[in-house]
Protein backbone atom coordinates (compact mmCIF):
# COMPACT_ATOMS: atom_id res chain seq x y z
CA UNK A 1 0.00 0.00 0.00
CA UNK A 2 1.15 3.55 -0.79
CA UNK A 3 2.51 5.66 2.06
CA UNK A 4 1.07 8.71 0.34
CA UNK A 5 -2.30 10.13 1.25
CA UNK A 6 -4.88 8.70 -1.14
CA UNK A 7 -6.66 11.42 -3.09
CA UNK A 8 -10.33 11.02 -3.76
CA UNK A 9 -10.87 10.86 -7.49
CA UNK A 10 -13.61 12.89 -9.13
CA UNK A 11 -16.41 10.70 -10.50
CA UNK A 12 -19.59 11.42 -12.44
CA UNK A 13 -21.44 10.95 -9.13
CA UNK A 14 -19.35 13.65 -7.47
CA UNK A 15 -20.00 16.02 -10.40
CA UNK A 16 -23.73 15.29 -10.06
CA UNK A 17 -23.58 16.01 -6.32
CA UNK A 18 -21.78 19.31 -7.01
CA UNK A 19 -24.76 20.45 -9.08
CA UNK A 20 -27.19 19.45 -6.33
CA UNK A 21 -25.06 21.23 -3.69
CA UNK A 22 -24.61 24.33 -5.86
CA UNK A 23 -20.83 23.94 -6.00
CA UNK A 24 -19.58 25.14 -9.38
CA UNK A 25 -17.57 22.68 -11.50
CA UNK A 26 -14.17 23.79 -12.87
CA UNK A 27 -12.92 22.37 -16.16
CA UNK A 28 -9.83 23.23 -18.24
CA UNK A 29 -8.43 21.74 -21.40
CA UNK A 30 -5.01 20.03 -21.48
CA UNK A 31 -3.23 18.14 -24.22
CA UNK A 32 0.02 16.96 -22.63
CA UNK A 33 1.48 15.42 -19.49
CA UNK A 34 3.22 18.47 -18.01
CA UNK A 35 0.27 20.85 -18.13
CA UNK A 36 -2.21 18.18 -17.00
CA UNK A 37 0.00 17.56 -13.97
CA UNK A 38 -0.22 21.22 -12.94
CA UNK A 39 -4.00 21.41 -13.43
CA UNK A 40 -4.56 18.17 -11.49
CA UNK A 41 -2.33 19.50 -8.68
CA UNK A 42 -4.29 22.77 -8.67
CA UNK A 43 -7.48 20.79 -8.07
CA UNK A 44 -9.38 21.29 -11.31
CA UNK A 45 -12.43 18.99 -11.27
CA UNK A 46 -12.45 17.96 -14.93
CA UNK A 47 -9.70 18.00 -17.55
CA UNK A 48 -10.93 18.05 -21.14
CA UNK A 49 -8.63 16.75 -23.84
CA UNK A 50 -10.34 18.93 -26.42
CA UNK A 51 -10.20 18.58 -30.17
CA UNK A 52 -9.19 22.25 -29.90
CA UNK A 53 -5.78 20.50 -29.94
CA UNK A 54 -6.29 20.76 -33.70
CA UNK A 55 -6.05 24.57 -33.34
CA UNK A 56 -3.74 25.16 -30.40
CA UNK A 57 -1.38 22.19 -30.72
CA UNK A 58 -1.33 21.51 -34.46
CA UNK A 59 -2.07 24.98 -35.86
CA UNK A 60 -5.07 24.05 -38.00
CA UNK A 61 -7.76 26.63 -38.77
CA UNK A 62 -10.58 24.38 -37.46
CA UNK A 63 -11.06 21.27 -35.33
CA UNK A 64 -11.95 19.16 -38.37
CA UNK A 65 -8.53 17.78 -39.39
CA UNK A 66 -7.44 16.18 -36.09
CA UNK A 67 -7.62 12.36 -36.16
CA UNK A 68 -8.67 9.78 -33.58
CA UNK A 69 -5.06 8.54 -33.40
CA UNK A 70 -3.83 12.06 -32.67
CA UNK A 71 -6.51 12.59 -30.00
CA UNK A 72 -5.50 9.28 -28.44
CA UNK A 73 -1.87 10.46 -28.26
CA UNK A 74 -2.93 13.65 -26.44
CA UNK A 75 -5.37 11.90 -24.10
CA UNK A 76 -2.95 9.14 -23.12
CA UNK A 77 -0.29 11.78 -22.30
CA UNK A 78 -2.78 13.67 -20.09
CA UNK A 79 -4.02 10.58 -18.25
CA UNK A 80 -0.47 9.66 -17.17
CA UNK A 81 -0.36 12.88 -15.11
CA UNK A 82 -3.66 12.53 -13.29
CA UNK A 83 -4.24 11.72 -9.62
CA UNK A 84 -7.64 13.31 -8.95
CA UNK A 85 -9.28 15.02 -11.92
CA UNK A 86 -11.93 13.39 -14.13
CA UNK A 87 -10.53 13.18 -17.68
CA UNK A 88 -12.86 13.59 -20.66
CA UNK A 89 -11.59 13.25 -24.24
CA UNK A 90 -13.30 14.69 -27.32
CA UNK A 91 -14.06 12.22 -30.09
CA UNK A 92 -12.89 14.06 -33.23
CA UNK A 93 -14.84 14.92 -36.37
CA UNK A 94 -15.48 11.85 -38.52
CA UNK A 95 -14.97 9.29 -35.77
CA UNK A 96 -18.62 9.01 -34.62
CA UNK A 97 -21.02 10.69 -37.05
CA UNK A 98 -21.34 7.69 -39.41
CA UNK A 99 -23.44 5.41 -37.22
CA UNK A 100 -23.72 4.26 -33.62
CA UNK A 101 -21.48 1.23 -34.19
CA UNK A 102 -18.68 3.45 -35.48
CA UNK A 103 -19.26 5.82 -32.56
CA UNK A 104 -19.01 2.94 -30.09
CA UNK A 105 -15.78 1.59 -31.60
CA UNK A 106 -14.19 5.07 -31.51
CA UNK A 107 -15.26 5.52 -27.89
CA UNK A 108 -13.87 2.09 -26.98
CA UNK A 109 -10.55 2.84 -28.69
CA UNK A 110 -10.33 6.12 -26.78
CA UNK A 111 -11.06 4.45 -23.42
CA UNK A 112 -8.88 1.37 -24.01
CA UNK A 113 -5.84 3.17 -25.44
CA UNK A 114 -5.79 6.24 -23.16
CA UNK A 115 -7.31 5.45 -19.76
CA UNK A 116 -9.61 8.49 -20.03
CA UNK A 117 -12.70 8.40 -17.83
CA UNK A 118 -15.25 9.51 -20.41
CA UNK A 119 -15.73 10.94 -23.89
CA UNK A 120 -17.46 14.01 -25.33
CA UNK A 121 -19.31 14.25 -28.63
CA UNK A 122 -21.03 17.20 -30.30
CA UNK A 123 -24.71 17.33 -31.24
CA UNK A 124 -28.27 16.66 -30.10
CA UNK A 125 -31.07 14.51 -31.50
CA UNK A 126 -28.91 13.25 -34.38
CA UNK A 127 -26.38 11.57 -32.06
CA UNK A 128 -28.77 10.22 -29.40
CA UNK A 129 -28.62 6.64 -30.70
CA UNK A 130 -24.79 6.73 -30.56
CA UNK A 131 -24.85 8.22 -27.06
CA UNK A 132 -27.09 5.38 -25.85
CA UNK A 133 -24.91 2.73 -27.43
CA UNK A 134 -21.68 4.15 -25.96
CA UNK A 135 -23.24 4.49 -22.50
CA UNK A 136 -24.59 0.94 -22.66
CA UNK A 137 -20.95 -0.18 -23.00
CA UNK A 138 -20.22 1.54 -19.69
CA UNK A 139 -18.55 4.66 -21.08
CA UNK A 140 -19.60 8.00 -19.54
CA UNK A 141 -20.62 10.51 -22.24
CA UNK A 142 -20.58 14.31 -22.05
CA UNK A 143 -22.77 16.17 -24.54
CA UNK A 144 -21.93 19.44 -26.33
CA UNK A 145 -24.60 21.87 -27.65
CA UNK A 146 -24.73 25.43 -28.96
CA UNK A 147 -21.61 26.41 -30.90
CA UNK A 148 -20.38 23.02 -32.08
CA UNK A 149 -17.05 23.68 -33.87
CA UNK A 150 -17.09 20.37 -35.79
CA UNK A 151 -20.07 21.67 -37.78
CA UNK A 152 -18.62 25.17 -38.35
CA UNK A 153 -19.15 24.96 -42.13
CA UNK A 154 -22.85 24.26 -41.65
CA UNK A 155 -23.17 27.60 -39.81
CA UNK A 156 -20.29 29.57 -41.34
CA UNK A 157 -19.51 31.65 -38.24
CA UNK A 158 -18.43 31.43 -34.60
CA UNK A 159 -21.19 33.89 -33.60
CA UNK A 160 -23.48 33.38 -30.58
CA UNK A 161 -25.92 30.49 -31.11
CA UNK A 162 -29.61 30.05 -30.32
CA UNK A 163 -30.52 33.72 -30.16
CA UNK A 164 -33.78 32.95 -32.04
CA UNK A 165 -36.69 31.27 -30.26
CA UNK A 166 -36.87 28.24 -32.58
CA UNK A 167 -33.16 27.45 -32.20
CA UNK A 168 -33.38 28.00 -28.42
CA UNK A 169 -36.33 25.55 -28.21
CA UNK A 170 -34.40 22.98 -30.25
CA UNK A 171 -31.42 23.36 -27.91
CA UNK A 172 -33.56 22.79 -24.80
CA UNK A 173 -35.13 19.75 -26.46
CA UNK A 174 -31.68 18.40 -27.42
CA UNK A 175 -30.49 18.85 -23.82
CA UNK A 176 -33.48 16.86 -22.56
CA UNK A 177 -32.81 14.11 -25.13
CA UNK A 178 -29.12 13.90 -24.16
CA UNK A 179 -30.10 13.67 -20.49
CA UNK A 180 -32.64 10.95 -21.28
CA UNK A 181 -30.00 9.08 -23.30
CA UNK A 182 -27.81 9.03 -20.18
CA UNK A 183 -25.21 11.81 -20.61
CA UNK A 184 -23.58 12.73 -17.28
CA UNK A 185 -23.07 16.41 -18.24
CA UNK A 186 -23.47 18.78 -21.19
CA UNK A 187 -21.14 21.51 -22.47
CA UNK A 188 -23.04 24.63 -23.60
CA UNK A 189 -20.92 26.77 -25.91
CA UNK A 190 -21.53 30.44 -26.79
CA UNK A 191 -25.27 30.79 -26.12
CA UNK A 192 -27.19 33.56 -24.26
CA UNK A 193 -26.86 33.43 -20.46
CA UNK A 194 -30.63 33.26 -19.97
CA UNK A 195 -30.91 30.23 -22.25
CA UNK A 196 -28.19 28.53 -20.19
CA UNK A 197 -30.28 29.30 -17.09
CA UNK A 198 -33.32 27.65 -18.68
CA UNK A 199 -31.35 24.55 -19.68
CA UNK A 200 -29.62 24.25 -16.29
CA UNK A 201 -33.03 24.40 -14.58
CA UNK A 202 -34.68 22.00 -17.05
CA UNK A 203 -32.18 19.15 -16.60
CA UNK A 204 -30.73 17.51 -13.49
CA UNK A 205 -27.28 16.73 -14.97
CA UNK A 206 -24.58 19.46 -14.80
CA UNK A 207 -24.20 22.03 -17.59
CA UNK A 208 -20.66 23.31 -18.22
CA UNK A 209 -20.47 26.60 -20.07
CA UNK A 210 -17.97 28.34 -22.33
CA UNK A 211 -19.24 31.76 -23.33
CA UNK A 212 -22.59 30.63 -21.90
CA UNK A 213 -22.73 32.90 -18.86
CA UNK A 214 -22.97 32.66 -15.10
CA UNK A 215 -25.90 30.24 -14.75
CA UNK A 216 -24.06 27.14 -15.99
CA UNK A 217 -23.23 24.58 -13.30
CA UNK A 218 -19.57 24.79 -14.29
CA UNK A 219 -17.15 26.62 -16.57
CA UNK A 220 -14.55 25.51 -19.11
CA UNK A 221 -11.82 27.43 -20.92
CA UNK A 222 -9.10 26.40 -23.34
CA UNK A 223 -5.79 26.53 -21.45
CA UNK A 224 -3.94 28.54 -24.11
CA UNK A 225 -6.66 31.19 -23.98
CA UNK A 226 -6.86 31.58 -20.18
CA UNK A 227 -3.06 31.58 -19.84
CA UNK A 228 -2.67 34.20 -22.58
CA UNK A 229 -0.55 32.01 -24.85
CA UNK A 230 -3.02 32.67 -27.66
CA UNK A 231 -2.21 36.26 -28.55
CA UNK A 232 -5.02 37.04 -30.98
CA UNK A 233 -7.98 35.12 -29.49
CA UNK A 234 -9.91 37.53 -27.28
CA UNK A 235 -13.65 36.90 -27.44
CA UNK A 236 -15.64 38.74 -24.79
CA UNK A 237 -16.31 35.57 -22.76
CA UNK A 238 -12.59 34.94 -22.18
CA UNK A 239 -10.88 35.91 -18.92
CA UNK A 240 -7.08 35.87 -19.09
CA UNK A 241 -5.23 34.86 -15.92
CA UNK A 242 -1.72 35.30 -17.34
CA UNK A 243 -0.08 36.87 -20.36
CA UNK A 244 2.24 33.98 -21.05
CA UNK A 245 2.83 34.93 -24.68
CA UNK A 246 4.64 38.10 -23.58
CA UNK A 247 6.46 36.38 -20.71
CA UNK A 248 7.68 33.50 -22.86
CA UNK A 249 8.68 35.96 -25.59
CA UNK A 250 10.79 37.97 -23.10
CA UNK A 251 12.36 34.84 -21.57
CA UNK A 252 13.26 33.51 -25.03
CA UNK A 253 14.81 36.84 -26.03
CA UNK A 254 16.83 36.91 -22.80
CA UNK A 255 18.10 33.36 -23.45
CA UNK A 256 19.11 34.27 -27.01
CA UNK A 257 20.94 37.35 -25.73
CA UNK A 258 22.73 35.38 -22.98
CA UNK A 259 23.97 32.82 -25.52
CA UNK A 260 25.12 35.48 -27.99
CA UNK A 261 26.85 37.46 -25.20
CA UNK A 262 28.64 34.31 -23.91
CA UNK A 263 26.87 34.93 -20.58
CA UNK A 264 25.28 31.43 -20.63
CA UNK A 265 26.64 29.02 -19.58
CA UNK A 266 28.80 30.49 -16.80
CA UNK A 267 31.42 28.68 -14.71
CA UNK A 268 28.79 27.16 -12.38
CA UNK A 269 26.73 25.89 -15.27
CA UNK A 270 29.39 23.66 -16.77
CA UNK A 271 31.40 20.53 -15.80
Ligand SMILES: Nc1nc(=O)c2c([nH]1)NC[C@@H]1CN(c3ccc(C(=O)N[C@@H](CCC(=O)O)C(=O)O)cc3)CN21
Pocket residue numbers: 051052055056063147149157158159160190211222224225230233234235236
Ligand atom coordinates in the same frame (compact mmCIF):
# COMPACT_ATOMS: atom_id res chain seq x y z
N1 LIG B 1 -8.07 28.41 -28.70
C1 LIG B 1 -9.30 27.91 -28.80
N2 LIG B 1 -10.22 28.29 -27.90
C2 LIG B 1 -11.48 27.80 -27.96
O1 LIG B 1 -12.30 28.18 -27.09
C3 LIG B 1 -11.81 26.86 -28.97
C4 LIG B 1 -10.82 26.49 -29.88
N3 LIG B 1 -9.58 27.02 -29.79
N4 LIG B 1 -11.06 25.60 -30.88
C5 LIG B 1 -12.32 24.89 -30.91
C6 LIG B 1 -13.40 25.72 -30.39
C7 LIG B 1 -13.80 26.89 -31.24
N5 LIG B 1 -14.29 27.81 -30.25
C8 LIG B 1 -14.60 29.15 -30.45
C9 LIG B 1 -14.18 29.80 -31.60
C10 LIG B 1 -14.44 31.14 -31.79
C11 LIG B 1 -15.14 31.83 -30.82
C12 LIG B 1 -15.38 33.28 -30.98
O2 LIG B 1 -16.08 33.89 -30.19
N6 LIG B 1 -14.78 33.87 -32.05
C13 LIG B 1 -14.80 35.28 -32.43
C14 LIG B 1 -16.14 35.79 -32.70
C15 LIG B 1 -16.59 35.39 -34.08
C16 LIG B 1 -17.97 35.89 -34.47
O3 LIG B 1 -18.66 36.53 -33.71
O4 LIG B 1 -18.33 35.60 -35.62
C17 LIG B 1 -13.96 36.15 -31.50
O5 LIG B 1 -14.46 37.12 -30.92
O6 LIG B 1 -12.76 35.85 -31.40
C18 LIG B 1 -15.56 31.17 -29.68
C19 LIG B 1 -15.28 29.85 -29.50
C20 LIG B 1 -14.17 27.24 -28.95
N7 LIG B 1 -13.08 26.32 -29.11
Ligand SMILES: CC(C)C(=O)C(=O)O
Pocket residue numbers: 029048049050051052053090187189210220222
Ligand atom coordinates in the same frame (compact mmCIF):
# COMPACT_ATOMS: atom_id res chain seq x y z
C1 LIG C 1 -14.08 24.40 -26.04
C2 LIG C 1 -14.20 23.01 -25.44
C3 LIG C 1 -15.52 22.80 -24.80
C4 LIG C 1 -13.89 21.97 -26.47
O1 LIG C 1 -14.73 21.23 -26.92
C5 LIG C 1 -12.51 21.84 -26.91
O2 LIG C 1 -11.59 22.43 -26.30
O3 LIG C 1 -12.29 21.12 -27.91
Ligand SMILES: [Mg+2]
Pocket residue numbers: 050051052063090
Ligand atom coordinates in the same frame (compact mmCIF):
# COMPACT_ATOMS: atom_id res chain seq x y z
MG1 LIG D 1 -14.06 20.22 -28.67
